Structure formats: structure tokens, C-alpha cells
Amino acid sequence: GAIQIPTVSFNPGEFNTTALAAFGEYIHKVFPTVFRTSFIQHEVVGEYSHLFTVQGSDPSLQPYMLLAHIDVVPAPDQGWEVPPFSGLERDGFIYGRGTLDNKNSVMAILQALELLLIRNYIPRRSFFIALGHDEEVSGAHGAQKISALLQARGVQLAFIVDEGSFILDGFIPSLKKPFAMVSVSEKGSLNLMLEVNKTPGHSSAPPKETSIGILAAAVSRLEQTPMPNMFGSGPLKMTLQQLANEFSFPANVIFNNLWLFWPIVSRLMEREDITNALVRTTTAVTMFNAGIKVNVIPPVAQATVNFRIHPAQTVQEVLKLAKDIVVDDRVQFHVLESFEPLPVSPFDDQALGYQLIRQTIQSVFPEINIVAPGTCIAQTDSRHYTNLTTGIYRFNPVYLQPQDFRSIHGINERISVQAYETQVKFIFEFIQNADTEQRPVSHLHEL
Numbered sequence: 001g002a003i004q005i006p007t008v009s010f011n012p013g014e015f016n017t018t019a020l021a022a023f024g025e026y027i028h029k030v031f032p033t034v035f036r037t038s039f040i041q042h043e044v045v046g047e048y049s050h051l052f053t054v055q056g057s058d059p060s061l062q063p064y065m066l067l068a069h070i071d072v073v074p075a076p077d078q079g080w081e082v083p084p085f086s087g088l089e090r091d092g093f094i095y096g097r098g099t100l101d102n103k104n105s106v107m108a109i110l111q112a113l114e115l116l117l118i119r120n121y122i123p124r125r126s127f128f129i130a131l132g133h134d135e136e137v138s139g140a141h142g143a144q145k146i147s148a149l150l151q152a153r154g155v156q157l158a159f160i161v162d163e164g165s166f167i168l169d170g171f172i173p174s175l176k177k178p179f180a181m182v183s184v185s186e187k188g189s190l191n192l193m194l195e196v197n198k199t200p201g202h203s204s205a206p207p208k209e210t211s212i213g214i215l216a217a218a219v220s221r222l223e224q225t226p227m228p229n230m231f232g233s234g235p236l237k238m239t240l241q242q243l244a245n246e247f248s249f250p251a252n253v254i255f256n257n258l259w260l261f262w263p264i265v266s267r268l269m270e271r272e273d274i275t276n277a278l279v280r281t282t283t284a285v286t287m288f289n290a291g292i293k294v295n296v297i298p299p300v301a302q303a304t305v306n307f308r309i310h311p312a313q314t315v316q317e318v319l320k321l322a323k324d325i326v327v328d329d330r331v332q333f334h335v336l337e338s339f340e341p342l343p344v345s346p347f348d349d350q351a352l353g354y355q356l357i358r359q360t361i362q363s364v365f366p367e368i369n370i371v372a373p374g375t376c377i378a379q380t381d382s383r384h385y386t387n388l389t390t391g392i393y394r395f396n397p398v399y400l401q402p403q404d405f406r407s408i409h410g411i412n413e414r415i416s417v418q419a420y421e422t423q424v425k426f427i428f429e430f431i432q433n434a435d436t437e438q439r440p441v442s443h444l445h446e447l
């Protein structure tokens with residue numbers, strides 16, 4: 001039902017408002033207990049986002065927050081095995097836009113809470129559920145407003161759990177077993193517009209270089225000159241160290257001795273697009289606009305480059321590196337938007353959020369041996385909540401293979417019915433685990 005409502009975000013400020021409103025009505029209908037429970041306050045923020053405040057019975061426990069988003073990216077029918085907003089189930093999988101990003105989390109959080117309430121569970125620790133409606137276009141109207149509202153109320157959170165990582169299966173060649181990566185940091189971004197202006201004229205007597213040619217050469221230099229490999233800074237080294245013993249010989253020796261073998265490993269990571277994204281700031285030329293007529297020398301050429309900034313770099317450093325690569329003063333640089341990478345959240349033994357996630361993984365996925373800290377290569381709504389907590393964890397309790405990763409924002413996005421049920425179970429247990437004083441002990445209810 002949730003997948004059938006096309007809550008598409010097209011551009012900043014451009015949403016399917018009819019669908020967003022319908023989604024609000026839908027969750028009222030399918031989770032009636034959540035909405036009628038006296039200790040749960042529901043507010044609509046920024047017209048279409050939802051904030052639930054679940055008042056716990058023990059005010060001495062610091063609250064936490066579960067995040068998810070109800071909007072999705074567009075999905076033209078082409079290439080899909082089933083229509084993207086049909087929500088059809090086939091061979092045990094629910095297909096559709098949002099099944100992994102991120103209506104699975106929206107529905108699993110509310111479903112788990114509904115089930116706990118039906119069983120008369122009263123949480124001890126207060127928590128918030130924030131469901132943004134514009135994450136896919138930067139979160140300015142949803143997450144940012146919820147964050148400001150909670151800040152104005154003086155709320156400080158023990159931790160936040162959002163989307164942004166999974167139980168990863170098959171992402172590192174030679175690592176046969178899946179492992180859970182909990183992202184403790186998030187890459188930043190810089191959207192840079194490069195522009196070249198030239199005097200227009202008749203194409204029959206062209207200048208040696210046109211604005212298009214100059215700009216094409218500039219973006220090509222950017223593509224051909226990767227940003228520096230930052231292997232060794234940020235959580236990746238720790239991720240690999242934790243995985244070391246899962247590799248077979250000789251990879252286990254290599255990963256156990258990164259002090260010696262780091263040059264080999266850092267090169268290995270560069271080979272695949274996804275692991276490459278973990279070792280450096282990436283450069284993606286995403287838009288190119290130029291030319292007005294076939295026989296007119298183009299007056300202006302513009303290209304947009306989307307950099308995803310490694311946690312060990314800053315927006316200013318990347319901007320300078322980009323200018324140093326282009327080295328052509330005919331090319332103007334315009335910063336359209338930027339966001340610094342997020343700091344690394346604590347993941348030591350005392351880090352409540354991280355430890356709760358780890359222990360719930362151990363209980364719900366006993367076959368998973370390794371829970372490792374990592375970096376989210378994309379951006380999430382959680383970046384708007386740094387004013388409320390230093391503990392931001394990005395983890396979806398769902399198995400993900402490389403082809404599933406490509407389906408996110410791509411075609412044939414799907415989740416198995418069993419994976420969705422397990423996600424509900426995870427949140428059902430997580431909420432109960434969060435109610436224990438310090439470290440989670442065995443939970444009270446079985447699903």
C-alpha cells in the first residue's frame with residue numbers, strides 16, 4: 001500500500017503533494033494504535049513530514065530518534081519488471097520505488113511500534129520518530145524543520161538511527177561472508193557549476209576553441225584526475241581491520257597488517273566504483289548545457305559537477321583542488337551548494353546507540369559475525385540533526401548485494417517479504433533493548 005502512493009520528489013520544492021497528503025492518511029489508517037495511544041504525540045511538520053514523540057515512563061533516560069523518509073526519487077516505467085508504483089509481490093519480493101529507499105524503514109518502524117502497543121508495551125525511554133518528506137531533494141522542508149523544532153524545545157538526543165548502510169554481501173571481492181556495516185560518518189558534497197562564456201557568431205568562421213570545447217576539456221581533466229586517495233583517514237581502515245580474519249589466506253595476512261600492505265589495499269579499493277567511493281572524494285559530471293542552434297557559435301556552456309567529499313577533506317580543500325586541476329581562467333566556478341562531511345560518531349564500548357545496534361544485530365541476525373563502523377557514501381536526512389546529538393548511526397537491517405545497491409534510484413528496486421518482516425522484528429527488539437539501563441539485555445517480548 002505504501003509503495004502504491006507515488007510520493008515523488010522531483011526537485012527542491014517540487015513534490016507530489018497529493019501523494020504526500022495521501023501517505024499521511026494511509027499511515028493513520030494502517031497504524032491506528034500508534035495514532036490513538038495517549039503517550040504518543042503526532043505532529044505534521046513542514047506540511048507533509050511527520051514527527052512522533054513517544055513519551056517513555058522513565059524521564060531520567062535520554063531519548064533517541066528513529067529516522068526515515070517517505071519521499072522517493074522518480075521512477076519511469078521503462079526497464080521495470082513490474083510497474084514501479086504497483087507494489088506487486090512476485091516470487092517472494094515486493095517490487096517498487098521505495099522498497100529499499102526508504103519506505104521499508106517508514107513502514108517497519110511504525111509496524112514495530114504498532115505491534116508493541118497492541119501487546120501493551122510501555123516504553124521506558126522516550127523516543128522520537130521523524131519521517132521526512134523531502135530527503136531526496138535535500139531535506140530543507142522536512143528534516144531541517146523537525147530539527148529546528150526539537151532544538152527550540154531543548155531536546156538533546158542520546159543517538160539517532162537513520163538509513164545509509166546495510167548488511168553488505170559481496171561488496172568486497174574475496175570476502176565471502178556478509179557483514180553489517182553501521183555508518184558512523186557520512187560524506188559531504190559540493191555541487192560546482194563550471195561556466196565558459198564566449199562571443200557568439202557565425203559557425204562558418206569559428207574560433208579555434210568554442211565555449212563548449214573549453215568546458216569539455218575542463219570537465220574531462222576533472223574526470224581524468226581523481227581526487228587524492230585518502231585511504232588511512234576515516235573509518236575505512238577500522239572497517240577492514242575488523243574484517244581481516246574473515247578473509248582467507250593470503251588476504252587475511254594483508255588486512256591484518258595494513259601498516260605494511262596499505263599501498264596494495266588502497267589500490268585494490270580503487271578498482272571498483274563503490275569501494276573507490278570510500279577512499280576518496282568522487283567527481284561526477286552530472287549536467288552539461290550548451291549551444292542554441294546548429295550554426296551559431298555557442299555563447300555560453302555550463303556543466304555541473306557533483307563531488308562527494310571524503311570525511312578527511314573539506315569543501316574548501318576540494319574547491320581548491322578542482323581549480324588546480326582545471327587551471328584555465330576562462331572557466332568560471334560557481335558553488336551551487338555544499339555540505340561538509342559529518343564527524344565520526346562514537347562507536348566504542350560506551351557508545352549507547354552503536355552498542356544497541358550491534359547487540360540487536362547479534363540477536364536478530366545470529367549468522368552475522370562482524371559489525372563494523374563505516375562511512376555512508378551518500379547523504380541522509382541525519383546530517384540535519386548534528387545540533388541534537390553526536391551519535392548518528394546509519395543502518396538498515398536488510399541484506400544488500402551489489403545488484404540491490406544499483407536498484408536504489410535505479411530499476412527493479414525490491415525487498416523480499418522475509419527481509420521486510422526481519423526489519424520489523426529488528427526494530428521491535430531494538431525499541432525494547434533501548435529500554436534497558438546501559439547495555440541491552442534479553443528483551444521482554446518475542447515477536
Ligand SMILES: CCCCCCCC/C=C\CCCCCCCC(=O)N[C@@H](Cc1ccccc1)C(=O)O
Pocket residue numbers: 101135136137138163164165166168171172181239274275278376377378379380405408
Ligand atoms: C568496505 C565495505 C564496502 C562498502 C560498500 C558500501 C556500499 C554502500 C551501501 C549502501 C549505501 C546506500 C546509501 C543509501 C542512502 C541513499 C541516500 C540518498 O540517496 N541521498 C541523497 C540525498 C540528497 C543529497 C543532496 C541533494 C539531494 C538529495 C544523495 O546523497 O544524493
Ligand SMILES: [Zn+2]
Pocket residue numbers: 069101102135163
Ligand atoms: Zn533514502
Ligand SMILES: [Zn+2]
Pocket residue numbers: 073101136409
Ligand atoms: Zn534515495
